[in-house]
Amino acid sequence: MKPENETLIRFPSLSSNEAFARSVTAAFAAQMDPTLDELGDVKTAVSEAVTNAIVHAYPDRIGPVTLKLRRLEGNVLEITVKDAGCGIPDIAQARQPMFTTGGAERSGMGLTIMESFMNSLSIRSLPGRGTTVRMRKKLIGRGEAACRP
């Protein structure tokens, strides 16, 4: 699917870049005329994905994270977060609500949140090579929402 607009940002897995990724995603999505709820959903989803790259992909080092944003036909926002970290050995298990390898301070709900706040979530991962998380959400937008009864 040919994007109508796109951007690609690469940053190190510093925790300060979680807020940066949220802001960049909100700024990119603004052209799609999202509702505040939609904006909140995509910001939460991107922050969960970037946090996973920061916390899980590179548990003891700083590594590269790529955030790709695309606007697809039909006002669909696609968010891709890619790392070159440790990878996920069992993706089905990782997607289970409350599954975490992060210990007591992690809820294990990040992937579940991404799945419920977005329309689709796909995960590709190779242990030792890295993980790519791709999410899509159709933004109904403020214009159309205002016309609903």
Ligand SMILES: Nc1ncnc2c1ncn2[C@@H]1O[C@H](COP(=O)(O)OP(=O)(O)O)[C@@H](O)[C@H]1O
């Ligand atoms: N980018 C990633 N790299 C390596 N492992 C990951 C990554 N994202 C998720 N995981 C694995 O999937 C598990 C579940 O992730 P998530 O649902 O976000 O919960 P949490 O981050 O609270 O553990 C993590 O505990 C981790 O084992």
Ligand SMILES: [Mg+2]
């Ligand atoms: Mg998480």
